[in-house]
Amino acid sequence: MLSPPTTTCNMADTGVVEALLLGLEKAEDGVDSLELSSSLGVEHQVVVGAVKSLQSVGEVISAEQRSSKHWQLTEEGVEISELGSHEARVFECIPVEGLLQSELMKLPFGKIGFTKAMSNKWIRVDKTSEGGPLIFRSVQTIVDQVREKLLNVLNGKDAELEEKEKSELKKRRLLSEVTVKSYWITKGSSFSTTITKQETELTPEMIVSGNWKDNKFKPYNFEAMGVPLDCGHLHPLMKVRTQFRQIFLEMGFTEMPTNNFIESSFWNFDSLFQPQQHPARDQHDTFFLSDPALTLDFPQDYLQRVKKVHTEGGFGSQGYKYEWKVEEAQKNILRTHTTAVSARMLYKLAQQKFTPVKYFSIDRVFRNETLDATHLAEFHQIEGVVADYDLTLGDLMGVLHQFFTKLGITKLRFKPAYNPYTEPSMEVFSYHEGLEKWVEVGNSGVFRPEMLLPMGLPEDVSVIAWGLSLERPTMIKYGINNIRELVGHKVNLQMVYDGPICRLDT
Ligand SMILES: *[C@@H]1O[C@H](CO)[C@@H](O)[C@H](O)[C@H]1NC(C)=O
Numbered sequence: 001m002l003s004p005p006t007t008t009c010n011m012a013d014t015g016v017v018e019a020l021l022l023g024l025e026k027a028e029d030g031v032d033s034l035e036l037s038s039s040l041g042v043e044h045q046v047v048v049g050a051v052k053s054l055q056s057v058g059e060v061i062s063a064e065q066r067s068s069k070h071w072q073l074t075e076e077g078v079e080i081s082e083l084g085s086h087e088a089r090v091f092e093c094i095p096v097e098g099l100l101q102s103e104l105m106k107l108p109f110g111k112i113g114f115t116k117a118m119s120n121k122w123i124r125v126d127k128t129s130e131g132g133p134l135i136f137r138s139v140q141t142i143v144d145q146v147r148e149k150l151l152n153v154l155n156g157k158d159a160e161l162e163e164k165e166k167s168e169l170k171k172r173r174l175l176s177e178v179t180v181k182s183y184w185i186t187k188g189s190s191f192s193t194t195i196t197k198q199e200t201e202l203t204p205e206m207i208v209s210g211n212w213k214d215n216k217f218k219p220y221n222f223e224a225m226g227v228p229l230d231c232g233h234l235h236p237l238m239k240v241r242t243q244f245r246q247i248f249l250e251m252g253f254t255e256m257p258t259n260n261f262i263e264s265s266f267w268n269f270d271s272l273f274q275p276q277q278h279p280a281r282d283q284h285d286t287f288f289l290s291d292p293a294l295t296l297d298f299p300q301d302y303l304q305r306v307k308k309v310h311t312e313g314g315f316g317s318q319g320y321k322y323e324w325k326v327e328e329a330q331k332n333i334l335r336t337h338t339t340a341v342s343a344r345m346l347y348k349l350a351q352q353k354f355t356p357v358k359y360f361s362i363d364r365v366f367r368n369e370t371l372d373a374t375h376l377a378e379f380h381q382i383e384g385v386v387a388d389y390d391l392t393l394g395d396l397m398g399v400l401h402q403f404f405t406k407l408g409i410t411k412l413r414f415k416p417a418y419n420p421y422t423e424p425s426m427e428v429f430s431y432h433e434g435l436e437k438w439v440e441v442g443n444s445g446v447f448r449p450e451m452l453l454p455m456g457l458p459e460d461v462s463v464i465a466w467g468l469s470l471e472r473p474t475m476i477k478y479g480i481n482n483i484r485e486l487v488g489h490k491v492n493l494q495m496v497y498d499g500p501i502c503r504l505d506t
Helices: 014-026 033-040 044-055 075-083 086-092 101-105 110-119 145-154 163-171 204-209 236-250 300-311 326-330 339-350 393-406 449-455 471-477 493-498
Strands: 061-073 123-126 134-137 175-187 262-264 332-334 357-366 378-389 412-419 422-432 437-447 461-469
Touching: 014 033, 014 044, 014 061, 014 175, 033 044, 033 175, 044 061, 044 175, 061 075, 061 145, 075 145, 086 110, 086 145, 101 110, 101 134, 110 123, 145 163, 163 175, 236 357, 236 378, 236 393, 236 471, 300 326, 300 449, 339 357, 339 378, 339 449, 339 461, 378 393, 393 412, 393 422, 393 437, 393 461, 412 437, 422 461, 449 461, 461 471
Parallel strands: none
Antiparallel strands: 061 175, 123 134, 262 332, 357 378, 378 461, 412 422, 422 437, 437 461
16 A cells, blocks of 8 residues: 655644745855754754755755764753852852861862862962861952853853863863754755745646646655555464364364354253263362353253163163252353363254264353463363264374374374263373473363264264364463463453464474
8 A cells, every 4th residue: 555645744833934035035145954944943843844844845955964073061061050169169158267177178169179279279278277177269350261161151152162171171061062963054955935836636627727737746755654554454363273173164064153152051060971970060170150050951851861871771871879859950160171062062962863073162251260371260171073973092093193294293192081072082192392392282082982972873873073272272382481471450451462373384
């Protein structure tokens, strides 16, 4: 996108522009921007602005940058130019009857002033006096040359000072040398005291009237930067989620509807054959809802089959052999995993004539965790589920290999693990080239028959599934060590604005 030509001319002080042009008309050779600023009584920067704006309208003026060195008074120098040098002030404060040296030293200018006044031979010390050394004037009058020199500099007459004098005052930190950049301005080839405003746009009217032939156009500024677009930015988690979603879609998976953070314990735990005494179902691990506290609407026949498989078993299982309570299943919670949605989807699938499916979801889950640098009470779970006839552990390993290869992870290892609702279960490890070690990248398994058969799925259908968190790969990808820098109220929005797009396979 081309930005329109800059309009510095409108921004410059028109009064200063006018004064500059008038001054230039009268001047024999040229005008110095510094002199102009002091004669107009405006900041030098304002004159520089006028120069820049005139430069942008063609050859009205030409300006050559110069740098010159100037002497200026330091803060202390200004004070001395007003009150006199330390030594002069020492001289002034000594009465005819003399002043105790100890008293003199208490004055702010006493120490330096005393030394200088002594070396100028303006004062003398009488050490014979009883009350301590007394200071007397040793001359009638003095000339405060330091102050006079400083006043010269202040009035722009520093040329009257010798270099040696200036460097001496510099050593006393009363003067400092500054480099000032200014412009030497001369008339340009098309100098005029009246400026015709340059057109910035070619309008249809100009074309119709033919005015465009005589109009002066402002040249395009091809160096101008584009205006940063005021647009939304995706959070790194959302960028990485997009990539994972893409991988699942490429593998032919369908996204599950995970738009319910609140779930009943029934779908979150019971349907997954997770016993009601399981510690994960305690409030130390799970957030329970107080309002509405319960869900009452369940498919009753399915609920009865779930109850039966928990208490008595069935389908070749002996169950958990405890008293299953519907009240426990009714309790509403913030879902602890998206597998609750997978359970709903598999139940729905079992109510139709079975066809193989591949489902995925990437959404938020909640656990009552102790917060630390890598754990929050909510995170995103990535989950893949495949339901088909006669799936084996080999199919699970194969699909995991395919999935992780798309992430750029090729070296995988599997470790037997335990999950309440999968058997067998495997933790997935990958070799991290940077860390030079095997790191856990996910969890997986084959859903238990105690979960699938009460739903009504055919006996020869197996369901394999795996999951991982979205936060961990995101933190690795974006080099974030503390999760609070990624999620929560302490997130630096600039991190979100500046975050690059995400490519997982590189
Ligand atoms: C979370 O667990 C802690 C103990 O670990 C408990 O004190 C707290 O009440 C729980 N929070 C909720 C909201 O249940």
